[in-house]
Amino acid sequence: MKSSTDKTSLSAMSLWRRYPALKGYALASPAILLMIVALVSPFLLLAGTSFKIETGSSDEWMLSLANYEFFFEKSHYVNTLVRSIFISTLVALVTVLLAYPAAYFIAFHVHENKMLWLIMITLPFWTSYLLRVFSWKLILGYNGFINSGLMWLDLIKQPLDFILYNTNAVILTLAHAWAAFAILPIYVSLQKIDKSLIEAAHDLGENKIYSFLRVTLPLSMPGVVAALLLVFIPTVGDYVTPKLVGGPKGLMIGNLIQSAFGRLDNWPLGAAISIISMITVTFAVCLFLLGINRVRKVLI
Amino acid sequence: MSKSSLNSSSGWLRSYTVIYLVFIYLPILFLPLFSFNDGIYVAFPMSGFTLNWWAEMVNQPGMHKALWNSFSVAVPVCLISTTLGMMGAKALTTYKLYGARALTGLFTLPLVTPFLILGIALLISFDNYGIDLSLFTVGVGHVLICVPFSLFVLLSRMESFDRSLEEVALDLGETPWMMFWRVTFPIAMPGIVASLLLTFTISFDEFLLAFFLTGDASTLPIFIWSQLRFPGKLPAVLALGSAILIVTVFIVIVAELMRRKGSANSTENVI
Structure with missing residues (x-):
């Protein structure tokens, strides 16, 4: 033994x-x-x-596709999904466009204290997401910072009511909340570029704009693509931002999922909506990556 | 000529970046600003300076309980996730693992999945296994999202370290366990402190997972969410939010300084 x-x-x-x-x-x-x-x-x-549905008595379940059918029969659900994809696409583009010049500045024009700039730019990202979104509600609100400020300065007589509770407010708030996810990957890809390539372009007589478009931008594309995906994928499922600043016109798929788990108390439906949105996001990401590959092949 | 055009483009970029920083910071500075405003509305013109809201915040019923709950989730979460992250980072940097890329992919998943969907998937699981919702279930959700953060912070720290130091220690007759405590651990220390601080902050501030996974006990973000419905409580919420912001900013600055210590210009430490 x-x-x-x-x-x-x-x-x-x-x-x-x-x-x-x-x-x-x-x-x-x-x-x-x-x-x-x-x-x-x-x-x-x-x-x-x-795939579950309730069958009358509370503990009996049956397997079916009914939740999926239900989703696609309701135009409100399908529209909300389409709007979420649309909003997140715009958010990803806006966030990357706003972040690129700042990342470029830190990568190429800051020579001392790079660390300080990076910490400064990413610091807000660590603070409470809820509070950051909430402060946009205060800024854009009917009696908020912008409206009361403009009225105080006598620039407007009535509060502007088109700045809160719509899609634009959602896009602005998300572009702010996810900024760090765009800046960091773009900064990393810019920082990796061999500076002698850019100098070579200059020496060969390219002007600054051409050398940016033909050397720097293409070489930073991996960072740009990563940034687009890092912002796009999680924002599709966001709940807090549309809830606080979106109003009825700015609702996103996350709000529908939450209501299935909350008010409607229909978990299987909520699960089906989650699966549908994850598949849609995966499909959109694959399409985007295929498109990028095609563009790259055409250019090279 | 070319020198001056270079300087002007640099000047434009600098101004843009400063404006961008203002855009990033404005909403965050806004909370503390109005928490001292002597008026119930967050609007201009500001009415005057007051500390009443801060006093009201300190005496809010339910706030102390929520604060305590947040601590009792965040402390175990940061300890557990940093331990798991450290073990994972050590495994991925020391050994040639078959399927290392797949593992890294698996660890990245929680970061690229919407927290809402992570939350409901966990909610369904706890329900399925008959586990009641509580601070424990919130903690499980937080460990899930904190381990990847911890792992990536520690990976970047440990990738840059010289493996031969460990070999020397072993050659000099240290046992592997002593080698870990006397060589690996001190070198990884700044990364470990950074990981503890960052995962603590993530758990402390996290709202969505807690929203789905908490039972009757509310954490601080859940408490704030419940207060947002009452306009009269807004100024006290601003004071509470400001207090959280100030503490978070302090913790994160310390964590970032630890993490980037002596490696300001190396790109792998950025993320």
Whole structure:
């Protein structure tokens, strides 16, 4: 008995020594286990739940596609999904356009204290998301910062009512809230560019605008693409911003999912909407990446 | 000629970046500004200076409980996720793991999935396994999103370190465990402190997961959310928000300084 346990422990030891990578897997295993228990398995359950419907009595369930059919029959749901994709696309573009020059400045024109600039620009991102979004509500509101300020300065007589509770307010707020996700990847890709390439373009007689368009911009594209995706993907599912500043016209798919789990108390429907929006986002991202590849091939 | 045009484009970019910083900071500075305004509306003209809202905030019923709840979630969350992140980062940097890229991809997933969907997926799971919602379930959600942050902060710290230091320690007769405590740990220390501070902040400020996963106990962001419905409580919420902002900013500055220590210009430490 004793000798057999000795033998197994011995072989375990030699296995350990022969394949050091096993130690690596052992070290990473708590984190991997967490991802399986708290990420992969909940997503499988989410997918499973989306095929359920209640059958009269409260604990009986039936498998069907009814929730998916329900979603596609309601134009309100489909429209909200389309609007979410539209809003997030605009948000990603606006955020990247606003962030690019700032990232460019830090990468190429700041030579000392780069760290200070980077910390300054990313610091707000760590503060409470809820509070940042909420302060936009205060800024854009009917009696808010902008309206009361303009009235105080006698520039307007009536508060402007078109600045809050619409799609524009959602786009502005999200472009602010996700700025760091755009700046950092763009900065990294600009910082990696070999400066001698840009100098070579200058020496070959390209002017500054051409050398930017033909050298710097294409070389920074990986950062731009990463930034677009990092902003687009999570904002499609945002709940707080449309709820606080969107009004009825600025509702997004996240609000529908939440109401299925809250007011409607129809979890399977909420699960189905989540699955539909994740598939739509994945599909949109694939299309975008294919498009980028095609453009790149045409250019090269 | 070319020198002056270079300077002018640099000047434009600098002005733009300063304006951009104003755009980024304005909404955040706005909360503290109006928390001292002697008026119930957040509007111009400001009425005068007062500390009443801060006093009201301190005495708000339910606030202390929520603050305590947030701490009792954030402290274990930052300890657990930094431990898991450290182990993962060590595994990925020391050993050649088959499928390392797939693992990194798996760890990135929580960061690129909308928190709303993470929240409901976890909600369904807890319900399915008959686990009641509580601060514990909020903590599980927070560990899930904090481990990737911790892992990536520590990966960038440990990738840049010289492996031969560990080999020297082993050659000099240290056991692997002592080698870890006396060589690896001190080198990774700034990264570990940064990870603890950042994951604490993430958990402390997190709203959406807590919104779905908390039972009766509310964390601070949930408490703020519940107060937003009452216009009369707004100024006190501004004071509370300002207090949270000030503490967060302080923590993050310390964390960033630790994280970027001595590596200001290396790009891999940016994210």
